[in-house]
Amino acid sequence: MMLEFIQHLVNGLSLGSIYALIALGYTMVFGVLQLINFAHGDVYMLGAYIGMYTAHFFQLGQNSSVLALIFTITVSMITCAVVGFLIEKFAYRPLRKSPRINVLITAIGVSLFLEFSGQLLFGPDPKFFPQIFKPSGDWSIGELKINPLQILVFFISIILMSVLQTIIFKTRLGRAMRAVSFNHDLASLMGIPTHRIISYTFMLGSGLAGAAGVLVGLTYPKIDPLMGTMPGLKAFVAAVLGGIGNITGAVIGAMTLGLAEEFLVGYWAPTYRDALAFGILILILLFKPTGLFGVKQTEKV
Amino acid sequence: MNKSSGVQSTGLTQEKLLEVEKVSVYYGAIQAIREISFHIAQGEIVTLLGANGAGKTTVLRAISGLIKPSQGKISYRNEIISKLSPDQIVRRRICQAPEGRGIFLNLSVFENLDLGAWTAPDPKTFDKDLNQVFELFPRLGERQNQNAGTLSGGEQQMLAIGRALMGHPELLLLDEPSLGLAPQIIEKIFEIIQKINCDGMTILLVEQNALQALHIAHRGVVLEAGNLVTQGTAQMLLSTDEIRKAYLGE
Ligand SMILES: Nc1ncnc2c1ncn2[C@@H]1O[C@H](COP(=O)(O)OP(=O)(O)O)[C@@H](O)[C@H]1O
Ligand SMILES: [Mg+2]
Numbered sequence: 001m002m003l004e005f006i007q008h009l010v011n012g013l014s015l016g017s018i019y020a021l022i023a024l025g026y027t028m029v030f031g032v033l034q035l036i037n038f039a040h041g042d043v044y045m046l047g048a049y050i051g052m053y054t055a056h057f058f059q060l061g062q063n064s065s066v067l068a069l070i071f072t073i074t075v076s077m078i079t080c081a082v083v084g085f086l087i088e089k090f091a092y093r094p095l096r097k098s099p100r101i102n103v104l105i106t107a108i109g110v111s112l113f114l115e116f117s118g119q120l121l122f123g124p125d126p127k128f129f130p131q132i133f134k135p136s137g138d139w140s141i142g143e144l145k146i147n148p149l150q151i152l153v154f155f156i157s158i159i160l161m162s163v164l165q166t167i168i169f170k171t172r173l174g175r176a177m178r179a180v181s182f183n184h185d186l187a188s189l190m191g192i193p194t195h196r197i198i199s200y201t202f203m204l205g206s207g208l209a210g211a212a213g214v215l216v217g218l219t220y221p222k223i224d225p226l227m228g229t230m231p232g233l234k235a236f237v238a239a240v241l242g243g244i245g246n247i248t249g250a251v252i253g254a255m256t257l258g259l260a261e262e263f264l265v266g267y268w269a270p271t272y273r274d275a276l277a278f279g280i281l282i283l284i285l286l287f288k289p290t291g292l293f294g295v296k297q298t299e300k301v
Numbered sequence: 302m303n304k305s306s307g308v309q310s311t312g313l314t315q316e317k318l319l320e321v322e323k324v325s326v327y328y329g330a331i332q333a334i335r336e337i338s339f340h341i342a343q344g345e346i347v348t349l350l351g352a353n354g355a356g357k358t359t360v361l362r363a364i365s366g367l368i369k370p371s372q373g374k375i376s377y378r379n380e381i382i383s384k385l386s387p388d389q390i391v392r393r394r395i396c397q398a399p400e401g402r403g404i405f406l407n408l409s410v411f412e413n414l415d416l417g418a419w420t421a422p423d424p425k426t427f428d429k430d431l432n433q434v435f436e437l438f439p440r441l442g443e444r445q446n447q448n449a450g451t452l453s454g455g456e457q458q459m460l461a462i463g464r465a466l467m468g469h470p471e472l473l474l475l476d477e478p479s480l481g482l483a484p485q486i487i488e489k490i491f492e493i494i495q496k497i498n499c500d501g502m503t504i505l506l507v508e509q510n511a512l513q514a515l516h517i518a519h520r521g522v523v524l525e526a527g528n529l530v531t532q533g534t535a536q537m538l539l540s541t542d543e544i545r546k547a548y549l550g551e
Contacts, residue, residue: 182405191391191420
């Protein structure tokens with residue numbers, strides 16, 4: 001009984017931390033642009049493929065070390081950050097003064113573009129993600145067996161989130177990001193170059209999604225060009241659950257969703273895994289649209 | 302190019318720091334200001350007066366580059382700035398304390414002030430500048446780690462002004478600093494405005510509170526429904542019965 005519980009807990013935290021890495025990008029971009037970046041899940045997909053190709057190229061599947069993993073994650077994060085930069089610059093920036101609906105349609109367009117480009121470039125069939133970090137076996141504590149990969153995913157995510165937290169709350173760049181998310185005009189009256197800060201925000205969010213792509217490849221080693229859709233939607237739900245725009249809220253929302261999913265699947269109804277997120281979304285939108293930790297957005301002039 | 306006979310020497314240098322020439326601004330199809338022309342000389346306090354909706358904030362937004370004039374031009378130190386972006390204009394040392402106590406309510410008092418220094422010419426003067434602001438507004442020093450949203454209205458206004466000062470302005474734009482504040486606090490803020498002007502800063506002061514503003518200003522510019530209706534020395538505006546009646550609420 002207890003063993004099973006701990007098992008689900010570990011799985012839930014690991015899954016939740018992957019949702020959290022993706023949800024942070026949604027929530028940060030929403031913070032600065034009031035935009036739901038529907039292409040974000042696809043950036044996560046790209047992250048997985050970039051990780052795969054990096055591992056193949058450097059033949060990391062054979063050394064299988066933490067260093068190889070860190071290297072792969074770094075390459076994927078940097079590449080995804082560049083992709084995020086380009087998406088913002090070429091798809092969203094020209095629409096900065098357009099009606100919200102135009103931007104939303106563009107976001108869906110970018111998402112489809114990335115998915116079809118992925119199918120074209122990587123092939124539509126699932127591929128195996130190389131085992132760049134392969135633990136020698138499960139950790140057993142008495143009868144409890146834990147896959148060290150799950151723990152590793154959790155810890156790497158925590159480290160990345162702490163770095164992000166530090167950037168946002170302790171650096172001048174983070175201060176500028178929070179200023180821009182409060183009000184663009186006011187931020188630019190400080191001399192803050194708002195376009196550039198928005199670019200940085202996309203880069204940070206996309207980098208985290210890239211890391212999530214690699215971590216998922218590590219634990220669920222089949223990747224395909226449409227793999228971003230479902231986790232993307234779920235991370236979005238997690239961001240809404242935590243109050244979209246709220247950094248801490250996104251992490252808590254994602255962890256809640258990850259745990260809820262694992263416990264639901266483990267104890268009750270395995271086939272309803274994907275339905276849970278949508279159920280939560282509907283409930284939140286009905287009863288508390290600002291999310292659990294959301295404050296009412298200050299209206300823009 | 303004196304447009305109005307009211308523009309006279311105020312005993313200050315006559316070097317034009319800022320010149321607004323025939324500037325019109327539209328919001329969509331609505332014209333907010335129509336061919337506005339005035340200038341500010343180095344060292345002056347010029348007050349921009351007018352009722353609610355007259356177009357005062359729009360003039361400040363145009364100077365700061367938040368909105369582009371559809372006609373006319375704005376120059377600063379003989380350089381046309383009306384095509385520059387807001388952050389480039391701040392780098393020319395034109396800083397604004399926006400209306401409605403426009404401060405970052407999601408940041409602390411200290412963080413607000415720090416952002417005000419984003420373009421400060423020399424980062425090494427930060428501590429000194431901060432202390433100067435705290436000397437002017439001791440309440441801000443006491444509350445520097447508090448969230449700006451927890452400040453009272455007067456303190457928020459002080460923060461908006463203090464934050465603008467952190468950017469080392471040569472021209473300070475103040476949008477209705479007295480709005481919604483108690484009379485004693487208004488008096489204090491006006492005193493401080495006068496003090497920083499005496500220390501050499503040029504100020505464009507937007508006010509509805511015309512009498513009080515004219516008492517500290519060198520010159521005034523009066524807007525009505527988007528048009529400039531009169532401008533002249535503060536003395537002249539204060540002494541003309543007609544103007545007192547029509548624009549100063551008497
Ligand atoms: N963002 C906006 N969109 C449309 N009209 C606006 C906007 N801002 C101001 N206006 C209009 O422009 C005119 C001038 O406004 P404003 O410059 O704010 O006046 P003031 O600061 O003197 O009260 C007003 O009629 C106002 O309704
Ligand atoms: Mg106004």
